[in-house]
Ligand SMILES: *[C@@H]1O[C@H](CO)[C@@H](O)[C@H](O)[C@H]1NC(C)=O
C-alpha cells in the first residue's frame with residue numbers, strides 16, 4: 662500500500678514536471694516570435710558551418726555570436742538580411758583594424774621593411790573595405806535569381822564579392838606574420854580572416870544557380 666502511494670506521488674510529480682516544461686516551451690515560442698528568429702540565425706549558421714570548407718572551417722557558435730553583435734540580426738527574416746549584416750560587421754571591424762595599422766605606421770621608421778609591410782596591410786584593408794561597400798550595394802540591389810538579373814546582380818556575384826574582400830584581408834595577415842612588435846595587429850588580422858570565412862560560408866547558397 663505504502664509503495665503504491667509512493668509510486669503514485671512520483672508519477673504525478675513526473676507528469677507535473679513534464680506538463681510545466683511543455684508549458685514553458687509553449688510560452689517561449691509565443692514570445693512575440695523572438696525565439697523563432699534566434700532559431701533562424703542558428704539554422705542559417707548551422708548551414709554556414711556545414712558549408713564552410715575544412716581548411717577555413719566556421720563553427721555554428723562563432724557564426725551566431727558574431728551575427729548577434731548587430732541587433733538587426735533579431736529582425737532578420739531571411740539569408741539576405743543576415744548576409745547584409747555579416748558584410749557590415751566585417752566592414753566595421755576592418756575599418757577599426759585599419760585605424761590601428763595607420764597609427765602604427767606613424768611610429769615606423771620610413772624605408773624599413775616594417776613600414777613597407779604596414780603600408781601594404783593598410784592598402785589591403787582599404788581595398789577590402791571598398792569591395793565590401795560594393796558587396797553591400799549589390800546585396801541591396803539583389804532582386805533574386807529569376808528574372809532578377811536585368812535589374813539586380815546575378816546571385817553568384819554575392820559570395821564572389823565577399824570572397825574577393827576576404828582575399829585582401831588574407832594578404833594583410835600574410836604581411837604581418839612573424840613581424841616583431843606587431844603581434845596585436847597580426848592577431849587582429851587572423852580574427853578578420855575568420856570573419857571573412859564566416860561571410861563566405863554564410864553566402865554559399867547563392868552559388869546555387871537554381872535555388873536563389
Ligand atoms: C539550411 O539548409 C537547408 C538545406 O539546404 C535549407 O532547406 C534551409 O532552408 C536552410 N536554412 C536556412 C535558415 O537558410
Ligand SMILES: *[C@@H]1O[C@H](CO)[C@@H](O)[C@H](O)[C@H]1NC(C)=O
Nearest residue numbers: 708709711712865866868869
Ligand atoms: C551549401 O551550399 C550549396 C551551394 O554551394 C547549396 O546548394 C546548399 O544548399 C548549401 N547547404 C546548406 C546546408 O546550406
Ligand SMILES: *[C@@H]1O[C@H](CO)[C@@H](O)[C@H](O)[C@H]1NC(C)=O
Nearest residue numbers: 766767768769770771772776
Ligand atoms: C616618413 O616620411 C613621410 C613623408 O614621406 C613623413 O610625412 C613622415 O613623417 C615620415 N615618418 C617618419 C617616422 O619618419
